[in-house]
Amino acid sequence: xxxxxxxxxxxxxxxxxxxxxxxxxxxxxxxxxxxxxxxxxxxxxxxxxxxxxxxxxxxxxxxxxxxxxxxxxxxxxxxxxxxxxxxxxxxxxxxxxxxxxxxxxxxxxxxxxxxxxxxxxxxxxxxxxxxxxxxxxxxxxxxxxxxxxxxxxxxxxxxxxxxxxxxxxxxxxxxxxxxxxxxxxxxxxxxxxxxxxxxxxxxxxxxxxxxxxxxxxxxxxxxxxxxxxxxxxxxxxxxxxxxxxxxxxxxxxxxxxxxxxxxxxxxxxxxxxxxxxxxxxxxxxxxxxxxxxxxxxxxxxxxxxxxxxxxxxxxxxxxxxxxxxxxxxxxxxxxxxxxxxxxxxxxxxxxxxxxxxxxxxxxxxxxxxxxxxxxxxxxxxxxxxxxxxxxxxxxxxxxxxxxxxxxxxxxxxxxxxxxxxxxxxxxxxxxxxxxxxxxxxxxxxxxxxxxxxxxxxxxxxxxxxxxxxxxxxxxxxxxxxxxxxxxxxxxxxxxxxxxxxxxxxxxxxxxxxxxxxxxxxxxxxxxxxxxxxxxxxxxxxxxxxxxxxxxxxxxxxxxxxxxxxxxxxxxxxxxxxxxxxxxxxxxxxxxxxxxxxxxxxxxxxxxxxxxxxxxxxxxxxxxxxxxxxxxxxxxxxxxxxxxxxxxxxxxxxxxxxxxxxxxxxxx
Numbered sequence: 001x002x003x004x005x006x007x008x009x010x011x012x013x014x015x016x017x018x019x020x021x022x023x024x025x026x027x028x029x030x031x032x033x034x035x036x037x038x039x040x041x042x043x044x045x046x047x048x049x050x051x052x053x054x055x056x057x058x059x060x061x062x063x064x065x066x067x068x069x070x071x072x073x074x075x076x077x078x079x080x081x082x083x084x085x086x087x088x089x090x091x092x093x094x095x096x097x098x099x100x101x102x103x104x105x106x107x108x109x110x111x112x113x114x115x116x117x118x119x120x121x122x123x124x125x126x127x128x129x130x131x132x133x134x135x136x137x138x139x140x141x142x143x144x145x146x147x148x149x150x151x152x153x154x155x156x157x158x159x160x161x162x163x164x165x166x167x168x169x170x171x172x173x174x175x176x177x178x179x180x181x182x183x184x185x186x187x188x189x190x191x192x193x194x195x196x197x198x199x200x201x202x203x204x205x206x207x208x209x210x211x212x213x214x215x216x217x218x219x220x221x222x223x224x225x226x227x228x229x230x231x232x233x234x235x236x237x238x239x240x241x242x243x244x245x246x247x248x249x250x251x252x253x254x255x256x257x258x259x260x261x262x263x264x265x266x267x268x269x270x271x272x273x274x275x276x277x278x279x280x281x282x283x284x285x286x287x288x289x290x291x292x293x294x295x296x297x298x299x300x301x302x303x304x305x306x307x308x309x310x311x312x313x314x315x316x317x318x319x320x321x322x323x324x325x326x327x328x329x330x331x332x333x334x335x336x337x338x339x340x341x342x343x344x345x346x347x348x349x350x351x352x353x354x355x356x357x358x359x360x361x362x363x364x365x366x367x368x369x370x371x372x373x374x375x376x377x378x379x380x381x382x383x384x385x386x387x388x389x390x391x392x393x394x395x396x397x398x399x400x401x402x403x404x405x406x407x408x409x410x411x412x413x414x415x416x417x418x419x420x421x422x423x424x425x426x427x428x429x430x431x432x433x434x435x436x437x438x439x440x441x442x443x444x445x446x447x448x449x450x451x452x453x454x455x456x457x458x459x460x461x462x463x464x465x466x467x468x469x470x471x472x473x474x475x476x477x478x479x480x481x482x483x484x485x486x487x488x489x490x491x492x493x494x495x496x497x498x499x500x501x502x503x504x505x506x507x508x509x510x511x512x513x514x515x516x517x518x519x520x521x522x523x524x525x526x527x528x529x530x531x532x533x534x535x536x537x538x539x540x541x542x543x544x545x546x547x548x549x550x551x552x553x554x555x556x557x558x559x560x561x562x563x564x565x566x567x568x569x570x571x572x573x574x575x576x577x578x579x580x581x582x583x584x585x586x587x588x589x590x591x592x593x594x595x596x597x598x599x600x601x602x603x604x605x606x607x608x609x610x611x612x613x614x615x616x617x618x619x620x621x622x623x624x625x626x627x628x629x630x631x632x633x634x635x636x637x638x639x640x641x642x643x644x645x646x647x648x649x650x651x652x653x654x655x656x657x658x659x660x661x662x663x664x665x666x667x
Contacts (some may be wrong), residue, residue: 370398
């Protein structure tokens with residue numbers, strides 16, 4: 001389609017954005033599609049083409065931003081304008097009645113709103129002039145983390161509201177049961193560890209630095225709270241829910257207004273019966289006083305609102321037999337006793353094992369092998385041995401005995417003073433070696449696809465690998481590996497190809513994969529971009545390392561000591577052909593950019609954000625999404641968001657387009 005001028009392009013972009021956002025709302029929030037998939041795809045492709053051709057009209061509220069792709073280097077801390085308080089818990093009818101009585105004794109006759117307590121993670125969403133500008137986790141209630149880049153990928157969360165207002169709303173991000181099943185099916189095919197439950201899956205998904213990963217996780221959201229109802233002349237909580245729904249938010253249709261305590265108990269009874277049939281997990285019911293003025297008069301304790309509480313479903317307990325207690329070795333060498341149980345179903349999951357934590361835990365519960373024990377899921381998630389049923393003992397049970405040798409390498413165990421745990425101190429312990437190889441091949445390290453935890457452990461136990469060097473000689477053992485069940489030629493070739501490909505990784509991946517104490521992904525990239533190659537890094541002194549910003553004395557000493565004792569390993573890796581250079585682009589040093597932190601807001605007329613970001617990073621600068629006291633410069637274009645005001649409030653230097661071009665033209 002041809003357009004006469006840019007104004008026509010802009011108008012068409014706005015029209016397509018409105019059409020697609022409305023279609024998303026009808027499909028994902030109302031479950032009522034208004035256009036066909038074919039029509040949606042046609043409009044979507046047209047919008048993508050226009051945004052590619054005219055990047056100045058690629059806005060933050062565009063539905064094309066839902067696919068993710070933005071990668072951040074860390075989660076910035078954000079202080080909530082109003083604390084996100086937790087709720088006091090009640091566990092039975094008497095405690096619910098006590099909650100109701102306290103409110104009545106204060107002179108009120110309350111109505112209540114009953115809501116499902118969704119098993120996910122809380123989020124605050126902030127909009128300015130109807131546009132999403134920030135998403136923040138609850139954190140500790142006072143300070144959360146900025147997850148805006150990931151929130152934008154959740155299709156039920158509107159990027160633009162139906163009214164151009166400034167507002168904050170709060171809700172729960174969660175994952176549906178079927179989504180978790182589908183995700184785990186795919187992870188199983190890829191040899192990745194399975195996600196245990198929807199809560200952990202949602203939390204892990206929303207804390208991805210790469211938003212394209214989050215976009216694939218199909219997260220969901222319900223909005224349940226308006227922190228500032230007076231601003232909108234809202235008198236009741238139920239009215240606030242309807243108001244937020246009218247703005248385009250997804251509000252749980254199961255919310256119910258009840259007139260008294262009997263209504264609360266009936267709601268709990270109803271949901272208890274159909275809880276397992278819901279498409280998402282809930283772990284209780286939230287009960288709120290409906291009247292906003294009444295809420296204000298009831299007030300708050302230091303931790304909780306007095307006008308709301310959460311009824312928690314009782315944990316389901318079942319009986320089974322404790323068949324054995326076995327011991328496992330962790331990556332650090334820590335020894336953990338584990339209960340081996342007769343398989344039993346607890347809250348929909350088959351439980352065969354449960355951690356017993358340490359020697360003191362087992363002795364305190366007086367557990368014996370052969371006991372009949374009660375099992376539950378702590379917090380509806382983690383299998384837990386509650387107690388032994390002493391009355392069921394026959395006299396044939398065996399006493400628990402703590403081991404004093406490593407179950408893998410038989411080295412003597414060590415217990416540090418004032419600690420309850422025992423440790424294997426042998427650096428050559430097979431289990432510790434297995435864990436180090438698993439770390440080396442992991443996604444953030446050498447990213448060798450096809451080598452999941454179980455395959456690494458199996459190849460180790462079969463004698464094909466003993467350390468990370470052996471990975472690069474597996475080609476010589478291909479035929480022997482293929483003799484074992486599950487290792488067809490196609491799958492083995494894929495593993496070998498990915499191992500070979502990993503030789504070309506940039507230096508920071510290797511540094512992280514080596515498992516150097518104190519070295520995470522961020523520090524690994526900092527070291528790689530500072531020293532550019534392995535030899536320069538290995539020759540650095542402790543003082544040299546300490547001079548690098550963000551590297552302290554403990555980390556510097558750890559790096560120095562590692563390379564002092566692992567020179568032969570590095571030389572062997574070189575001989576194999578593993579890249580030892582930093583492959584990021586380093587064009588040079590600029591006093592205006594190198595070592596500084598930037599934030600970009602608004603639209604730059606002739607440059608896209610990615611282009612600006614790439615230039616800044618190529619000169620050793622960093623680009624973040626949020627303005628903080630650590631920000632050095634905020635680059636401001638047309639129609640800047642709240643980041644511009646944040647920069648003014650913090651007295652941070654601001655570059656307009658003219659200043660930006662002046663700096664770039666003199667690089």
